[in-house]
Amino acid sequence: MRKRSIGLTRLPRALEVGILEPLPAMLAALNLVDTGARTNEDIFTGPSQWSPQGRVFGGQVLAQSVVAASRTVGEERPIHSMHGYFLRPGDLEVPITFAVDRIHDGRSFSTRRTQAYQHGLPILSMIASFQTVDEGLDHQTPLPEGLPDPESLPDEREQLAAIDHPMARFWANGRPFELRHVDGPIYVEPGDERTAQQAVWFRSRGRMPDDPAVHRASLAYASDYTILEPIWRRHGVAWATPGLKAASLDHAMWWHRPARVDEWLVYVQESTSASGGRGLSHGRIYTRDGALVASVAQEGMTRVPASA
Known part of the structure; x- marks a missing residue:
């Protein structure tokens, strides 16, 4: 199984995120640093984007947690679902540590738990599932009619x-x-x-x-x-x-x-x-x-x- 590479290695790290334009800053925040696997866990770190409220944007931590979990799964298994709980406000001045627990790898599905930490305390807990691309039944609720472009x-x-x-x-x-x-x-x-x-x-x-x-x-x-x-x-x-x-x-x-x-x-x-x-x-x-x-x-x- 080949680990996923997000492909953002040329972007600046935490010290430069705050002075980047918004889109490069988001991509830099998603460019997590792999600090090496520990016992039963993979550990990553990432910076936060600046916000006038002084709190980390929840969507950023969700996206970073998805990236961290995805790094431990083969590219042939994209994420298909996640469930996360926001536990504490994030601190803009402190990098976030992401600990990924490889809960299960089956023939078609993989399950991961990601905990995001600051100051030694969890700020978000997420569980995600990944699946090998497959064929099957296909339907959807249609897009509502009449929406303007x-x-x-x-x-x-x-x-x-x-x-x-x-x-x-x-x-x-x-x-x-x-x-x-x-x-x-x-x-x-x-x-x-x-x-x-x-x-x-x-x-x-x-x-x-x-x-x-x-x-x-x-x-x-x-x-x-x-x-x-x-x-x-x-x-x-x-x-x-x-x-x-x-x-x-x-x-x-x-x-x-x-x-x-x-x-x-x-x-x-x-x-x-x-x-x-x-x-x-x-x-x-x-x-x-x-x-x-x-x-x-x-x-x-x-x-x-x-x-x-």
């Missing part, structure tokens, strides 16, 4: 540039993906319709390496951006709502078909429940020609002041 929607960088706030500047210029909400973003205002559904087009801000493993990990990265927004949209809450407290609690993802994240993808999302200070959202990611690429589910903490 991404080119017809406003560039959200221009909308965010008009907001004089560090988070707005970061969302406009610091993220490796560009986003275009079909019904308008809810950064400042929640929108007029109280609906628990939304759709968001996204793609990376530039050409990506051709390695399919990089695209699968990057898809996990991007899947964490907007998945909780249908909860807030349903209740008239915007990102800028005073006193809003939100955090991802767990994240599940299933990869169905290959896709490139440097081409437009549309993320169709719905929240099915909110109660007890938590909300649950589901998402389906499609190519623009209608192929279902991945399915996502996430529960998050969503605490909103009573006066909001």
Whole structure:
């Protein structure tokens, strides 16, 4: 079995990640350092991208955990599912250590557990499954009809540039993906319709390496951006709502078909429940020609002041 090579060896490491453009910074963060296998574990380390909130972006740790697990599986077995729990906020100033436990290798499937650590404590725990490429039954839920093309929607960088706030500047210029909400973003205002559904087009801000493993990990990265927004949209809450407290609690993802994240993808999302200070959202990611690429589910903490 040949180990997977992510193919990013020419990119800078932790000390230079903070000064890179957003897309190279993401790829550098995914370029984990293999520190060598220990007893029953493979150990990798990686840096974090800068964020004005001072916390590590959850999608980054998910993607890095996918990369770490993928490095211990042969290239002939791509990841098809993962389930992760966010345990603690990440520290931007400290590298993240990823310990991979090779739980099982069967004739068709491999299972891995990845624990992400900082300061000797786990910040994320993930279990992932990999499968040899196979043939079988094939069907999918179709792409909803009537979605506008991404080119017809406003560039959200221009909308965010008009907001004089560090988070707005970061969302406009610091993220490796560009986003275009079909019904308008809810950064400042929640929108007029109280609906628990939304759709968001996204793609990376530039050409990506051709390695399919990089695209699968990057898809996990991007899947964490907007998945909780249908909860807030349903209740008239915007990102800028005073006193809003939100955090991802767990994240599940299933990869169905290959896709490139440097081409437009549309993320169709719905929240099915909110109660007890938590909300649950589901998402389906499609190519623009209608192929279902991945399915996502996430529960998050969503605490909103009573006066909001």
